Amino acid sequence: MSVSEENAEREPVAYQVSAFLERRREQIAQRWADAALFRTVFTVSRDEAVEAGRAVAAALAAVAASGRLDDIRASGFEAVRDQLGRMAASRARTGTDPDGVANEVAALREPATELLRAEFAEPDAPEAHEAVLALTVLMGTLRLVVMETTVSAGEELIARQREQLHEVATPVIKLWESTVAVPLIGTLDSARSQVVMESLLDAIVAERARYAILDITGVPTVDSLVAQHLMKTVAAARLMGAECIVSGIRPAIAQTIVHLGIDLGTVLTRSSLADALAYALSQQGVEIAPLRAVGAAADAGTR
Amino acid sequence: MMQASRHAGPASLPIGSDADLAWVRQQVRQAAAELGFGLVQQTKLVTAASELARNTLVHGGGGHVQITPLDAGSSRGLRLAFVDTGPGIRDLDQALTDGYTSGGGLGLGLSGAKRLVQEFEVDSRPGEGTTVTVTAWATVVPPSRTVP
Numbered sequence: 001m002s003v004s005e006e007n008a009e010r011e012p013v014a015y016q017v018s019a020f021l022e023r024r025r026e027q028i029a030q031r032w033a034d035a036a037l038f039r040t041v042f043t044v045s046r047d048e049a050v051e052a053g054r055a056v057a058a059a060l061a062a063v064a065a066s067g068r069l070d071d072i073r074a075s076g077f078e079a080v081r082d083q084l085g086r087m088a089a090s091r092a093r094t095g096t097d098p099d100g101v102a103n104e105v106a107a108l109r110e111p112a113t114e115l116l117r118a119e120f121a122e123p124d125a126p127e128a129h130e131a132v133l134a135l136t137v138l139m140g141t142l143r144l145v146v147m148e149t150t151v152s153a154g155e156e157l158i159a160r161q162r163e164q165l166h167e168v169a170t171p172v173i174k175l176w177e178s179t180v181a182v183p184l185i186g187t188l189d190s191a192r193s194q195v196v197m198e199s200l201l202d203a204i205v206a207e208r209a210r211y212a213i214l215d216i217t218g219v220p221t222v223d224s225l226v227a228q229h230l231m232k233t234v235a236a237a238r239l240m241g242a243e244c245i246v247s248g249i250r251p252a253i254a255q256t257i258v259h260l261g262i263d264l265g266t267v268l269t270r271s272s273l274a275d276a277l278a279y280a281l282s283q284q285g286v287e288i289a290p291l292r293a294v295g296a297a298a299d300a301g302t303r
Numbered sequence: 304m305m306q307a308s309r310h311a312g313p314a315s316l317p318i319g320s321d322a323d324l325a326w327v328r329q330q331v332r333q334a335a336a337e338l339g340f341g342l343v344q345q346t347k348l349v350t351a352a353s354e355l356a357r358n359t360l361v362h363g364g365g366g367h368v369q370i371t372p373l374d375a376g377s378s379r380g381l382r383l384a385f386v387d388t389g390p391g392i393r394d395l396d397q398a399l400t401d402g403y404t405s406g407g408g409l410g411l412g413l414s415g416a417k418r419l420v421q422e423f424e425v426d427s428r429p430g431e432g433t434t435v436t437v438t439a440w441a442t443v444v445p446p447s448r449t450v451p
Contacts, residue, residue, distance in 0.1 A: 260415035
C-alpha cells in the first residue's frame with residue numbers, strides 16, 4: 001500500500017540529488033580535493049585528487065539515480081570500489097586507524113551538502129531539507145562502503161599471511177646423509193600438520209632419508225590433536241621406510257602428555273634435537289669424536 | 304602485583320574457528336602466568352583449555368569461554384567455563400571414558416582435561432547445550448593431615 005507511495009515520494013528526491021551531483025560534479029571535486037582524505041592520499045598533484053573526486057561524485061550520482069541511497073551493494077559504487085579501497089589502504093599505511101579514515105570520509109559530507117543547500121532559493125524550505133537529508137544518507141553509505149573495503153582488505157591480508165606462514169614455518173633440513181629434520185614452530189593445527197607431513201614425505205624421497213626428526217621445541221601446546229597429528233606423520237614416514245624421531249619434548253610437555261593419557265609408546269622420542277641426531281648417526285654407524293682425541297690417538301700411534 | 308590482579312576481571316572469548324582456539328590458548332596462558340602459575344601448571348591448564356575449547360567448537364558447534372581469576376586467600380586460581388548451545392552430551396560416563404570418541408580424535412579430550420585440572424564439572428542438557436567448568440589453583444593447598 002504505502003510502499004509505492006513512499007517510493008513515488010522518495011524517488012524524486014534521489015533524482016534531484018543525482019542531478020545535483022552531476023551538475024556540480026566539478027565544484028564538489030574541487031572542494032573534496034582540499035579535504036583531508038584526498039589531500040593526503042594524492043600528495044603529488046592536486047589534479048589527481050580532483051580527478052578522483054570527480055569519479056567518486058559520478059559514482060554517487062549513479063547510485064542516487066538508481067534510488068538505492070542506503071544500499072552499500074548498489075551497482076553505482078562498483079566503478080569506484082577499487083579506488084576507494086586503494087585510498088583507504090594508503091591512509092592505513094601511513095598509520096591512520098579505521099576511525100580516522102571513517103572521520104575523513106565523513107568530512108566529505110559537509111562541502112557537498114553546503115553546495116546542495118546553495119542550490120535552493122530558500123535553504124530552510126522542506127524540500128531543501130529533504131534533499132540535504134537524502135545526500136546525507138548517501139554520504140553515510142559511502143562511508144560504509146569505504147569501511148567495508150578496509151575490512152575486506154585486512155581479511156585478505158590476514159588470509160594471505162596465514163598461507164605464507166604455513167609455507168615458511170615448515171622447512172625440512174638435511175642434517176646428514178639420509179637424515180632430515182623438521183623444526184616445528186607455533187601451533188600445529190590440521191592445516192599445518194598436513195603441510196608438514198607433505199613436505200617431510202617429499203624430503204624423505206628426495207634425500208633418500210632413513211631417519212626423520214620432528215622437533216617440537218617450538219610447539220607451545222601438545223594436546224591430543226597435536227599428538228594425533230604427530231603420530232600420523234610418524235606412521236606415514238614409517239611407511240616410506242624412514243624411522244621417525246620426535247625431539248624437543250620439554251619437561252612440562254612430558255608431564256602434560258602423561259596426565260592427558262596419550263600413549264606415545266610407539267613413537268621414538270628424545271629430549272633434544274642433538275640427542276635425536278646422535279641417535280640417528282649412531283644407528284648409521286657414524287660416531288662423532290672430538291678432534292683432539294683423534295689427534296692424540298694419531299700421536300700415540302706414531303710413538 | 305595487587306593492581307594487576309585487580310584489573311584482571313572475568314573475560315569472555317568467542318570460540319568459532321581454529322584461530323579462536325589459538326587465541327583462547329594464548330589468553331589462558333597469559334592469565335595463568337599473571338596469577339603466578341608455574342610452567343608445568345600453565346602448560347597443563349592451557350592444554351586442558353585447548354581440549355575443551357576444541358570440544359566446544361567441534362561437538363558444540365561453537366560457543367564461548369568465560370575466564371575468571373579467583374582469589375581464595377592464600378591461593379590464586381583460574382576458572383574456565385566453556386559454554387556451547389549444541390546437541391549436548393547424551394552419555395556423560397561414556398564421553399568421559401578414555402578412548403571413546405565421536406569425532407575421530409583420540410578420545411582423550413574430555414577425560415584428559417579432567418586429569419589436568421583440580422576441579423572439573425560438566426553440565427549438559429540434551430538439545431540445549433553443554434557447559435564444562437574447570438578450575439586450577441596456582442598453589443595446591445595440601446590437605447590438612449591429622450597426626451596419627
